[in-house]
Amino acid sequence: MPPSIKTLLIVDDSRVSRMLIRAFVLASRPQWIIIEAASGAEALEVVGENRVDFCTMDINMPGMLGTDAAEQMISRHPKIRIAIFSGNIQDCQQSRAAALGAVFVAKPVTAKSVAQALEHFESIE
Amino acid sequence: MPPLIIKPDKQALPNDTIWQAIWDNVNLGLILVDQTGRVRQWNDWVAKRSGIPAKSAEGHTLESLFQDELNPPFKSALKNSLTHRLPVVLSNALHRSPLPLFPWPVTERQQTRIQQSIAITPLTGGADEHFCLIQITDTSISIKRERVLKLHSEQLSIDANTDALTGAHNRRYFDERYKIEFNRAQRQGTPLSLLMLDIDFFKDYNDNYGHPAGDKVLIAVVAAIKSQLNRATDVVTRYGGEEFAVILPDCEAPENHAMAEKLRRAVSNLNIPHCKSKITGTVTLSIGITTLECDAKCSADRLLETADTALYEAKHAGRNRVNYLGAAE
Amino acid sequence: MKTLSELHLDALTEVFNIGAGRAASSLSEIVGEEVKLSVPRLQLVQPADINMQTLALNSPRLGAVKQQFSGPFDADAMLLFTEERALEIVRDMMGSHISIEELAEYEQDAMCELGNIILNACLSAMADILKISFQSSLPRYVVDSSDVILRQIIKDTNLSIMLALHIDLTIEKHHTQGNLVFLLNSTSLQELIAHIDHFISGI
Numbered sequence: 001m002p003p004s005i006k007t008l009l010i011v012d013d014s015r016v017s018r019m020l021i022r023a024f025v026l027a028s029r030p031q032w033i034i035i036e037a038a039s040g041a042e043a044l045e046v047v048g049e050n051r052v053d054f055c056t057m058d059i060n061m062p063g064m065l066g067t068d069a070a071e072q073m074i075s076r077h078p079k080i081r082i083a084i085f086s087g088n089i090q091d092c093q094q095s096r097a098a099a100l101g102a103v104f105v106a107k108p109v110t111a112k113s114v115a116q117a118l119e120h121f122e123s124i125e
Numbered sequence: 126m127p128p129l130i131i132k133p134d135k136q137a138l139p140n141d142t143i144w145q146a147i148w149d150n151v152n153l154g155l156i157l158v159d160q161t162g163r164v165r166q167w168n169d170w171v172a173k174r175s176g177i178p179a180k181s182a183e184g185h186t187l188e189s190l191f192q193d194e195l196n197p198p199f200k201s202a203l204k205n206s207l208t209h210r211l212p213v214v215l216s217n218a219l220h221r222s223p224l225p226l227f228p229w230p231v232t233e234r235q236q237t238r239i240q241q242s243i244a245i246t247p248l249t250g251g252a253d254e255h256f257c258l259i260q261i262t263d264t265s266i267s268i269k270r271e272r273v274l275k276l277h278s279e280q281l282s283i284d285a286n287t288d289a290l291t292g293a294h295n296r297r298y299f300d301e302r303y304k305i306e307f308n309r310a311q312r313q314g315t316p317l318s319l320l321m322l323d324i325d326f327f328k329d330y331n332d333n334y335g336h337p338a339g340d341k342v343l344i345a346v347v348a349a350i351k352s353q354l355n356r357a358t359d360v361v362t363r364y365g366g367e368e369f370a371v372i373l374p375d376c377e378a379p380e381n382h383a384m385a386e387k388l389r390r391a392v393s394n395l396n397i398p399h400c401k402s403k404i405t406g407t408v409t410l411s412i413g414i415t416t417l418e419c420d421a422k423c424s425a426d427r428l429l430e431t432a433d434t435a436l437y438e439a440k441h442a443g444r445n446r447v448n449y450l451g452a453a454e
Numbered sequence: 455m456k457t458l459s460e461l462h463l464d465a466l467t468e469v470f471n472i473g474a475g476r477a478a479s480s481l482s483e484i485v486g487e488e489v490k491l492s493v494p495r496l497q498l499v500q501p502a503d504i505n506m507q508t509l510a511l512n513s514p515r516l517g518a519v520k521q522q523f524s525g526p527f528d529a530d531a532m533l534l535f536t537e538e539r540a541l542e543i544v545r546d547m548m549g550s551h552i553s554i555e556e557l558a559e560y561e562q563d564a565m566c567e568l569g570n571i572i573l574n575a576c577l578s579a580m581a582d583i584l585k586i587s588f589q590s591s592l593p594r595y596v597v598d599s600s601d602v603i604l605r606q607i608i609k610d611t612n613l614s615i616m617l618a619l620h621i622d623l624t625i626e627k628h629h630t631q632g633n634l635v636f637l638l639n640s641t642s643l644q645e646l647i648a649h650i651d652h653f654i655s656g657i
Contacts, residue, residue, distance in 0.1 A: 014468040015461065016654065023657045060471060060492055087475025087579075090482050090489070107472045108583050198484050205480075209578035211523075212592045216567040218560035219484055219547055242563065244592055 006121075007033045007051060011043040011066065012058040012085070017109055021056055021085070024114035040069030047077055054121040057102075059086040059093065067096050074100055083117035085109065154226065154261030157248075160207060162186045165256065174226040174239060191225055199223035199243070206245040206257050215243040217264045224261065240265040288363040290340055291347040299362035299370055306360075306374050307425040310417055317417040318381035319428060320371040321436040322350070322388065325409045325444040327367035329401035342397060342408055343367065349391040353384070370432075378416045378449065385412045385447040393445065409445035411436060415452050423452045458498060458643075462650045467496045469583050470619055470634075473576030480571045481625070485547050490624035491572070493634070499616040504608050506600055509618060509633050511536055516603045517561075519569020519595050523577060525588035527638070527645035531577070532607070533569040533621075535632040537597055540565055546625040565595045572621075572634065584649045607637060614640035 008025060012018045018036045025032060035050060037043040039061055046052065055073065059066040070082050082102040086093060089106045097104035103120035105113045139147070148155065149169035156167040164182045172179050175191075182190055188200065198220060202213045215223055222238035242264045248256040286298035294302070303319075310317035324330075324346060331339040343363075350361050350369065364370040371388070373381055389410050397408040413436025417428050431452050439448035458466075470493040478491035499508050506512060513536035520532045535543065544564045545557055570593040581587050596603070607616070619634040638646060 014464055014471075016465040016468050016657075019654075019657045062494075087472035089475055089479045092488050107475065108468075108579065198480070201480060201483060205574065205578070209574065209581065210587060211574045211577060211590050212570075213574065214567050214570050214593060216560075216563035218544070218564035219567055246592065247589070 005031050005033065006053040007035065009035045009037060009043060009046055009052045009055040011037045011040065011055060011069065013038050013061040017058065020109040021114060024109065024111050040064030040066060043069050044072060047073055047080065052080055055080055055082045056117055057082055057084050059084060059088055070100055070102060081121050083120055156259040158257050158259065160255040162203065162207060173229040194225035196220060196223045203245060203257065206247060210247040210255065212247065213245045217242040239263050291343050291363055293347045293369065294360060294362040296362065296364055299364060302360055303372060304425060306372050310374065314419050315375050316377045316419055318373040318376040319415055319432045320373065320381065320385055321413045321432045322369040322371065323411050323436055324367040325404065325411055326399065326402045330399050330408065333401045345395055345397065346392055349395055350388050353387045353391050381414050381416055382447065382449060385414050388412065389447055404444055411439040411444045412447045413437065413439050414447065414449050417452055421452055428452050456644060456647050458647060461654060462647060463496055465650050465654060467493065469580045470496065470576050473579035476579060477572045477575035480575065485625055487626065492622050493619045494622060495620045497618045499618050501608055501613045504604065504616055509534065510620065511633060513537060514600055515597060516600050517565055517595065517597045518603050519565055519573065519593050521573050521590050521593050523588045523590040526586045526649060527642035529642055530637040531573050532635050533572055533632060534635065539630050539632065542628060543568065543625065543630055546628050562595050566593045569593050569595065576634065584653050586649060612639040613637055614643050
């Protein structure tokens with residue numbers, strides 16, 4: 001697999017948000033493979049079965065909180081780079097994301113917020 | 126003849142000078158900021174209370190004019206209103222004094238900020254020009270007024286529950302309070318003692334010494350009773366003419382006996398001469414007591430009747446004494 | 455006549471959750487600690503079905519903050535709490551040193567501001583996402599018997615639908631529930647649907 005082909009997991013309970021993130025990502029990274037999950041539990045299942053490079057994670061979802069799912073994901077697969085997408089922009093949420101080594105991106109999903117996530121994904125490499 | 130119709134001339138709209146005068150004369154702070162957040166104009170009201178003339182404010186942002194003196198929620202509110210073009214309110218309840226504005230005219234006293242209530246409304250000035258109008262109301266006065274009204278209503282409720290002559294609670298207060306205490310005692314299973322007190326041969330005292338002297342006795346007796354009660358929950362009320370009722374919550378039979386005896390002695394120790402008393406030469410009290418025991422099934426009315434009967438018996442047994450009667454089921 | 459589909463509702467729920475996030479952030483700036491605000495459920499209610507049960511507010515008296523907004527479509531927006539809850543929220547926001555009597559004095563003022571923050575945040579999120587803009591009246595707060603408030607909601611004979619959002623608000627560990635309702639007539643509903651369609655088709 002050529003190195004430029006990456007796999008992105010989009011975790012969000014809102015179908016519209018998943019559609020938006022997928023559309024903005026594919027607009028600039030058309031070769032990427034995209035997998036979607038609608039909950040934290042589903043996301044953990046996906047990373048158990050697939051090789052995933054990057055992940056966008058919503059916080060407020062039914063069942064497990066996105067930040068908790070991200071924490072488990074990182075402990076099992078430390079190489080996955082995560083962007084936390086949330087409408088909740090209070091400091092405590094942002095510092096939680098930072099503690100996980102993830103980047104915090106404020107919703108709504110726009111070309112600009114997705115670009116912020118992409119920048120984080122591709123930074124150090 | 127057709128009816129005479131007088132049509133007034135069409136009134137001219139106020140000109141700019143008049144608008145400027147209105148702007149500067151309203152009793153309200155007005156600040157007009159443009160979409161970049163710069164002050165376009167503010168009125169006299171704001172100039173006087175901020176100490177910054179309108180001319181010096183024009184073209185500057187509020188942040189540069191007031192620096193750290195602005196509170197952060199105000200900054201966010203203005204930013205939100207400018208960005209989303211929606212009206213925003215800042216209540217006095219949650220912010221007190223968001224802007225550094227001080228009472229005017231200035232006094233010698235140390236200045237504290239005016240209490241404010243703020244509304245920010247977006248305005249569109251035709252074309253693509255947008256503005257926000259910030260309206261500031263001084264709520265210091267209405268807050269003061271509310272406080273005064275509250276004090277007044279507290280005073281009124283004290284007046285409505287107090288016997289004007291003796292300062293003891295009145296009958297109306299007793300009726301309410303007794304019901305509350307009785308229900309509480311029953312609910313919580315705690316004892317409740319009730320004392321009925323009556324000044325011996327008071328009618329004869331009045332007839333002999335006159336009503337003004339009689340009033341003085343009533344005042345002295347209440348003071349003596351109050352001086353013996355030391356719990357905030359104990360209640361002294363003037364039940365009728367020379368009759369008083371004392372409610373002692375959470376008080377059992379032996380204690381209330383001791384308390385009643387203390388009250389009787391306190392009044393007798395006043396040594397107020399009463400030459401028409403048929404038992405001693407001084408003013409004395411007869412006291413009837415009863416207690417609602419923890420597990421008793423007695424009604425409030427029944428308990429009150431029992432205390433009254435106890436008092437009646439004390440009178441019959443020779444006055445200047447305490448008589449206890451158990452509450453019958 | 456078109457009605458809102460699952461996908462429309464999903465988009466709206468996302469819009470309101472972003473609005474709730476913005477409102478929580480403004481509120482936390484005022485109270486100085488974390489405020490949790492979420493909109494877990496969005497419900498469409500036909501005028502005939504509007505009652506206390508659908509609003510999940512069981513109290514003889516309600517407090518309502520109202521704003522009317524207009525733009526590509528018009529709506530009356532209302533934030534509803536039971537009266538006791540409204541007082542509790544005001545106490546949490548002002549700090550517990552305040553007495554109950556004083557609270558009642560400030561209720562009007564503080565509830566207007568709270569409602570204004572939540573309603574504006576939801577409107578501005580909708581405006582940003584659907585790329586439209588609204589004008590709005592200043593907020594008004596009324597406390598009245600539940601019947602009177604309900605009657606005001608359904609008095610508009612043109613009322614086509616009510617969007618009811620159940621709100622979970624947590625301030626200082628106190629959990630409160632309320633309702634945010636948007637009242638739309640049929641023209642406005644069609645406009646709203648058209649704007650969401652436009653937004654989704656642009657993805």
